[in-house]
Amino acid sequence: MSVLRRNQVKVSGRAGAPAVMLAHGFGCDQNLWRLVLPRLEKDFTVVLFDHVGSGRSDLSAWSRERYSSLDGYVDDVLDICAELDHLGPVTFVGHSVSAMMGVLAAVRAPEHFAGLVLLAPSPCFVDDPATGYRGGFSAEDIDELLESLDANYLGWSGAMAPMIMGNPERPELGEELTTSFCATDPDIARVFARVTFLSDNRDDLADVRVPCLVAQCSSDAIAPPEVGAFVHARIPGSELVTLEATGHCPQLSAPEETAEAIAAFAGALR
Template sequence: MSSALAESYRVVLFDYVGSGRADPSAWDEQRYSSLEGYAQDVLEVCAELDLREVTFVGHSVSAMVGVLAAAKAPQRLSRLVMVAPSPCYIDDDGYRGGFSAEDIDELLESLESNYLGWSAAMAPIVMGNTDRPELGQELTTSFCATDPDMARVFARTTFLSDSRQDLMTVTVPTLVLECRQDVIAPREVGAYVRDTIPGSRLVTLEATGHCPQLSAPQATAEAITDFLRVA
């Protein structure tokens, strides 16, 4: 997906601390026990590279990180693209996040007791597309490459977060991308995000699973490009 966008736009990719090739010595459990810590990282990257009028593309909980960063520095982030976003994973009165509180407790307990086993079981569910097992394996490999202690903190920060109120702070043009079928962020979530962010645009991709940037990269890139042309 990023290679397609890079043909027309400058694309800056980075790994959050605690994942990928980020410096593990930069990890601080207290800082990354809140999405605010990740939002601050985004702004530090923008400041270091002197980036302005940025379109922030965030997937899943990272979309909420973008919301927080845009509220802190609207002079840096001028547009948001939220790919399969979820402001809250736990069902509430009048809100369907996709999981009960008991589901999340069980998920976190499983992760903490056997991270590698959890990764092998969870990654294919997150990815979906059972007819393309190589995608699930790619995500499993990514999960397993993450330090288990850091992954536990990130998972707890992610699944216990509630950013619904933060959506109301968004004032920049926003694109919400959802998949036709997604067990992590059901269709009700996409509609909720669209209805809560004034003027936002919701596009349903002909894709399944929670990672359309991997399972349907061309369709995802085209939707983002269409948004950038008119936003």
């Protein structure tokens, strides 16, 4: 199967320019990047893709065995990088759970990456009282979240998506994320949710050796500011920027600010 077909890869923007690869988070697809594209396409070659099981990816390529951990998604990212090797090293922009996919991919094969932009990242969503780490959720919170998702995925999506999006004064944003969640196959979503909310990649951060920008939102119910500060502190030489954007999806709620942050970082890597 073609890697480009499997992940519905699309390449646009300025031919011959440095490449920026945009990776979406749980319950989403590449369409959620559409508002940042006009700015990025002016100066960069832009690579979009869907994780297998999301968007218009080839669903026949999905298997529980492969995608029950972040490793399957990391393999896919590296497959795409290898297929598009002629573009040169990419600046990988990973939103939410995809931020840790980028971390793992860059640790495994740093030659493919000019840099990383970790947008609203979280290496671990679960609080760890023993170390003082605050991920934003207790273990009991996560158990209840996953049980609710298992019992009624559509109802869970309708309740969770607006909370994840934030910006209650702009209900259309929460409605768009709800629609995106509901378009995902519930069985695939259940597996991806466990990968998202139960992974712990805190120990992997110190192994990143490519330039890295940690971009957190000023208010985010999913990844609070303490998480961004933790990621920044653990990745050697990383930069930290706090966007004025609120919520967990700044590429939708504040696309201009988000695009400028990405462009400024990627442009400085030339």
